[in-house]
Amino acid sequence: MEKIPFVTKEQVEEIVKKYPTPFHIYDEKGIRENARKLKQAFSWNKGFKEYFAVKATPNPSIIKILHEEGCGTDCSSMAELVLSDKLGIRGNDIMFSSNDTPDEEFAFADKIGATINLDDITHIPFVKKACGKIPKRISCRFNPGGVFTLGESKEGFQVMDNPGDAKYGMTKDQLLEAYATLKNEGAEEFGMHAFLASNTISNDYYPALAKILFSLAVEIKEKTGVQLSFINLSGGVGIAYSPDKEPNDILKIGEGVKKVYEEVLVPAGMGDVEIYTELGRFMLAPYGHLITKAIHEKHTYKEYIGVDACASNLMRPAIYGAYHHITVLGKENAPLDHVYDVTGSLCENCDKFAVDRKLPEIEIGDYLAIHDTGAHGFAMGYNYNGRLWSAELLLREDGEVTLIRRAQTIDDYFATLEGFWDVV
The missing domain is CATH 2.40.37.10 (Lyase, Ornithine Decarboxylase; Chain A, domain 1)
Structure with a gap:
């Protein structure tokens, strides 16, 4: 795929008269068009929402554009929560996914109504103490362990990552125990989140991840009585940095996730589960x-x-x-x-x-x-x-x-x- 810059030499020569190099410059038109294409790809799911990963580009002007296009924010620190709050992004428009989190950050996330995504089962009592309660709406992060692989090409595996070495998320047994505990503590609305691989150039990654999470969601319902309201596929959908690579087709990715949704969740009576994404690189890079x-x-x-x-x-x-x-x-x-x-x-x-x-x-x-x-x-x-x-x-x-x-x-x-x- 040919890499064509969105600015010309003549434009830059004008820009540097006021703003000298080096500088980062962003293309509003491209950002908006891409956000709309993502929304189109998942329009089959009535509750779909993209939570832009603030860490990727923490500039209020950029996040405001994305919010105007219907995106929420995925935050991982106090500063990112404050940035969202200052922009008027609050409540269910924020996912707070963090690890080794200070108690004051959990408390602030709860104060502005963000959905807290628990990284570990030990965070349940920690959050309860920090917030004075268990939030009514809460999410848990899953780590399947092992090595995740997807497909092969002449060069080897298209996607290969090692969740077992990652510091993020809970084991399946911990996850089941966590949902049961949270339900007993008064939580009423539940979600699940997972991240298995980074910058995948494969239309099959999201559908493969979705199948893992959708199947687990059915098992959670059967074993704990907890029916998930939303499943966050997180990030990992990448871009083609080099011109010899074929970029992802988000419309095909959305169709692939829909197919798995209809195969796994719908027959289990879970056809109202909302699908979330948490893309950064794909949205902006x-x-x-x-x-x-x-x-x-x-x-x-x-x-x-x-x-x-x-x-x-x-x-x-x-x-x-x-x-x-x-x-x-x-x-x-x-x-x-x-x-x-x-x-x-x-x-x-x-x-x-x-x-x-x-x-x-x-x-x-x-x-x-x-x-x-x-x-x-x-x-x-x-x-x-x-x-x-x-x-x-x-x-x-x-x-x-x-x-x-x-x-x-x-x-x-x-x-x-x-x-x-x-x-x-």
Whole structure:
């Protein structure tokens, strides 16, 4: 699949007159269209709701757009709960899925009516003490253990993950005990949640996960008398970071889940169970670019292009070796006849956006669009080497560009150092 940037060289040249590189920019039109397509894919389920994973892109302007498209929020910390609350997102529009959670976060989640998703059976008495009661509506997180695999290709398994090594969720026996306990403690509405694999490029992942959870839901009903009101398929539906991969088809995924729903839940008298998703990467990643400028070139044992962004702006290539496609703006149709390492300025050799990447000839001053940074891009930023967080911009549907987070300043960086300016 061809990777085409949603901004042109000419647009960027105008933008940098006001907002210098590097910056993250998001495409409002693409975000809205994708949210509507997801809703269409699950329109067969009358209670369907997407709870956007705030951790992926915690910017209020972005979350407001998604909320306007009918999405709730999935939160995992106090800050994410407060962000949602400030935007007027409360009650059943929030799922609070966290682990090793402080009691004040459970208490605040309950105060604003969020649905608490329990990560462990020991959290039942913890939540009761923190909130003064067991909430009437509550969810439990399931971990099936073992190794999860799905399908094979010439390269090996399409999806392979190891839930047994994950710190999240309860065993099946714990889950059954938890629902029975919660029912006895006065809970009235129950849900289930699970996350088995990350960034799957397979239309079969959600249906396979759904079959596991739907079958377990029937067993829970039979063994505990608890009938689930909702099942949260969590995240894991990924994107095609490299152009040689075929992206997921969310409409096919929705149809696959519907088929399993009708095979497993409907015959068990559970045809009113609401389906939730908790997508972050799928919702936002393709609709964000990191725009950076080539400022240095180096010719040693390899050919290097140094840009004004670094791993502080986009951590994934440095820590995971993750591929992010790069377009040299204005040279989209030029031959890929040069091989570069594209690097940032950090004092770490892993600070590279690309290694041995075939690209057009890059000249000092060229602008590069690093693709698929709309999720887990800015959100994972940090201040190593004293590098500052970049601005975030929004390309509106009408073509206007809006600043939705200013760039961090040196004064911001030093602001939390108590008494610093008194001693320098």
